[in-house]
Amino acid sequence: MMCVLGLLGIILMILDNELTFAHIDHHDTIFNWFVKLTITISTVFLIGLVLYYHYYDISLYCVNNSIEHWCVGLTGRKIVLIVLEIVICAVHPIPRHFPIDQYPRDVRNNANSTKFYQSTPIPISLTYVPVDVALGLPMFARLYLCCRFITFHSHLVRDTSSQSLGYLNKISINFVFVIKTYFEQSPIRCLVIFCTLVFLIGSWSLRACDFKSNNEHISIFDAMWFFIVTFTTVGYGDVTPATYCGRSVATIACIVGILVSALLIAVISQKLVLSRWERYVHNFVLNIELAKAHRHQAANVIIYAWKMGRFTKMNKYRSIQYIEAQQAFFRSIDAIKRIKQKQRTLADNNVGLAELLRAQRDTSATIDQSMQQMVTMRRKIDTVEKKLDNVNQTIQMIQRTLSHLLDRSIQSESV
Incomplete structure (x- = not known):
């Protein structure tokens, strides 16, 4: 309401x-x-x-x-x-x-006719x-x-689960958060709606504040043209504000136009960026092409090395064919080096935040598994120690028993 x-x-x-x-x-x-x-x-x-x-x-x-x-x-x-x-x-x-109506119609008509036929209208102050x-x-x-x-x-505010989740994460679900979500979902639509509102409000504000030479307000179409020229920071100069009010509106339009231009560039850049799976497919195709080029250059290295050896056996190591084969051999080696550098760069580009999180998760899982194995090994070691203690005690008992029997046998023989 x-x-x-x-x-x-x-x-x-x-x-x-x-x-x-x-x-x-x-x-x-x-x-x-x-x-x-x-x-x-x-x-x-x-x-x-x-x-x-x-x-x-x-x-x-x-x-x-x-x-x-x-x-x-x-x-x-x-x-x-x-x-x-x-x-x-x-x-x-x-x-x-x-x-x-304080004046009769004839007086008003005379006043209007005087203003209409006035050749030099009084200029309006700034x-x-x-x-x-x-x-x-x-x-x-x-x-x-x-x-x-x-x-x-918004569904984010009306949904109880969203409110609870925001409260637990200490995030205030207010207008700024809602606009961010809308702009994340459909940035072009939000930008078009914002620019349309600014265009309509700014155009009418320029019409209301600005005047022509005959002290009449400018038309709405002239105001729209002036706003577009100012908003896009072109400034042809064919229409200029005649009052401080119009200049203020034009200044605000220029500042908003600069901000919207920067925002538009950011939105276009975001739209041109490949998604995660698109980047994976693109890098996979590039990796296959680089692998083919690497195999091709490796084959060229073997071919030209064989040619150089053949020319050497034929004592043609100073011939033009030998020099051309040697140059092609070194070009293939340089090409292999460049291809390996591109493959390393491509592998580095594949590592993103998601990959780092996956590596961290895998490392954490491996560490947890190692800790569990260490705990299990410690328990087994404790069990082995207990069994060794039992064996030691048993050996000691057997030793005492044998020594006792030996003493008895010695005593019986002496008797």
Whole structure:
């Protein structure tokens, strides 16, 4: 509901300003007054919903942290954020006075005809900004409500398992995290939507802030052309801002255009990178080609070595054929060296994070297996030691028995 009221206020603001731009004297009509009144009413409801939302947000925070009173959860940072949000939602063109026809139609016609036939219109100051435009442009900040709408309707926020997993890993599932996931899934779509919104808002802002030489607002098509030229940092110079407001909007458009260009380059670079399995297939094909080239050059080494030996036996080691075979022999050896270097480089490129994790996992498994074998071996050694002790005790008993029997036999013989 907050998102709907925010977008409704922005649409009505644009409608009110467009109706005002259509009049030469920029005076409000009765319809403009009712439109502004509608914006004011929607703003009041929006501020009430914002306060209601923050009340429930603080209550849930108190419940999650076992806080008895909601005043404890109302921290200084929370108060600043609430005040800032109320200020953003409260700025809007207000109905200042009810329009009444104070002059007869003949006087208005004479005034309009005088302005129409005036050959030298008074130039507009650089600091001039219409009041409704100055109060209307900050209303685009209400689009943050759309960000909140996207966050709360995301499956990552609505899913209890995702929330639990994020809490266990100390990851806050907020708007930034949700936008990162959306941008990871479909970066081109997110970039197109962002650029379209910036284009529409920036074009209308330039139309509202900039004026022609006859003190009329520039057309929306000229504003679109000027925004595209500024956004892409081309700057033909055929259209230039006439006020500080227009210059500010053009500066913001230029900065956003630079950031979007960098983001677009990053997205294109990411799309051009081979995936893990594609890289495996590509490296496998290259490895096969290098192996074929290695076998071919090795065969050439054997062939040219045989030719050199044959020419040597024929005493033609100073002939042109021998020199050509020798040169081809060394070229094949150099080619084999280059192929081996490429194979080593290709093997190094195959080692990525996944391979390192697999190697670490295999090493850990091998170490665990070795530790278990060592424990088993230690148990067997202990068992062998116990058996050796028993054997030692048995031998000692046999020795005592034999010595006793020997003593008895000696005594019997002496008797």
